[in-house]
Amino acid sequence: MHAYGSQAMSTSLLRVLMRRPGASLKAAKAAEWHYGPTFDAERAIAQHAHFADLVAQSGAEILWLEDEGDGMADAMFTHDPSLMTDQGAVILRMGKRLRLGEPDLHAKVYEDAGIPILGRITAPGSVEGGDCVWVDDKTLAVGRGVRTNQAGIEQLSAILAPLGVTVLGYDLPLWLGEEACLHLMSVISPLTETMALVHAPLMPAAFYLLLKERGYTLIHAPEADFAASNGLNLNVLPTAPGKVLMVDGFPATKAAMEAHGCTVTTFEADALCIACEGGPTCLTRPVLRRAL
Ligand SMILES: NC(=O)NCCC[C@H](N)C(=O)O
Numbered sequence: 001m002h003a004y005g006s007q008a009m010s011t012s013l014l015r016v017l018m019r020r021p022g023a024s025l026k027a028a029k030a031a032e033w034h035y036g037p038t039f040d041a042e043r044a045i046a047q048h049a050h051f052a053d054l055v056a057q058s059g060a061e062i063l064w065l066e067d068e069g070d071g072m073a074d075a076m077f078t079h080d081p082s083l084m085t086d087q088g089a090v091i092l093r094m095g096k097r098l099r100l101g102e103p104d105l106h107a108k109v110y111e112d113a114g115i116p117i118l119g120r121i122t123a124p125g126s127v128e129g130g131d132c133v134w135v136d137d138k139t140l141a142v143g144r145g146v147r148t149n150q151a152g153i154e155q156l157s158a159i160l161a162p163l164g165v166t167v168l169g170y171d172l173p174l175w176l177g178e179e180a181c182l183h184l185m186s187v188i189s190p191l192t193e194t195m196a197l198v199h200a201p202l203m204p205a206a207f208y209l210l211l212k213e214r215g216y217t218l219i220h221a222p223e224a225d226f227a228a229s230n231g232l233n234l235n236v237l238p239t240a241p242g243k244v245l246m247v248d249g250f251p252a253t254k255a256a257m258e259a260h261g262c263t264v265t266t267f268e269a270d271a272l273c274i275a276c277e278g279g280p281t282c283l284t285r286p287v288l289r290r291a292l
Pocket residue numbers: 074077079080096099129130131180181183185186276277278279281282
């Protein structure tokens with residue numbers, strides 16, 4: 001079996017790139033990184049360790065990056081600096097200035113692991129992984145917003161065209177402003193190949209309609225949970241179809257997924273996810289997903 005490859009969001013997670021937060025997170029100033037009032041680096045590190053245990057227990061092999069003090073506090077959100085395809089990785093370029101160094105970390109991991117790199121997004125283009133959603137294995141939806149721009153979408157489209165992949169760009173709203181993190185994945189988490197948890201009011205309308213046309217079942221996450229969690233109730237990681245990891249404390253969202261047959265495991269993440277604006281999908285870059 002190949003040790004890489006994924007053009008899906010919810011098939012079984014077999015291999016994943018993660019970065020263990022450490023010295024850089026401890027040194028991070030919340031105001032500079034736009035972290036919220038519940039930020040506490042020591043607790044975030046402990047919560048990340050528990051989350052990583054759950055990922056490992058799901059059966060996924062974790063490729064680890066270590067945080068030894070390079071100053072890249074957000075690099076624990078490994079979903080964003082690269083994208084995986086069935087043919088290899090694409091190295092992205094971050095829209096958040098403080099994160100510009102991260103794609104090189106991913107390029108090195110892939111080179112060391114013998115995973116081909118298909119291309120790289122270059123200035124003035126920017127694309128973050130959190131803005132990319134595989135609708136099916138030949139259709140990639142990309143949110144155009146504060147983090148991902150039109151130049152980036154055009155570059156990504158050219159890199160993926162030889163794979164027969166169509167890239168569709170959708171405008172995101174500004175919502176809480178330029179400094180905040182609103183990715184396309186902030187308003188949708190695929191749960192199976194045809195079911196997703198969504199926050200419809202912030203979804204690009206044309207994207208919402210595309211999913212309905214494709215026969216997706218859209219589960220509307222309770223709006224009170226979305227507001228209370230800074231949107232992190234919605235950011236759930238499938239480790240297999242219908243089997244997800246989610247941030248603890250939002251039972252109504254959990255119940256909505258369970259009512260659709262999902263198995264949901266929660267972990268405490270107030271200091272990690274809610275404070276740092278990134279959930280379980282953001283903390284993981286799937287390297288290998290397969291339908292088993
Ligand atoms: N895919 C994601 O939604 N990633 C979350 C990234 C959070 C990080 N603090 C950021 O602002 O980029």
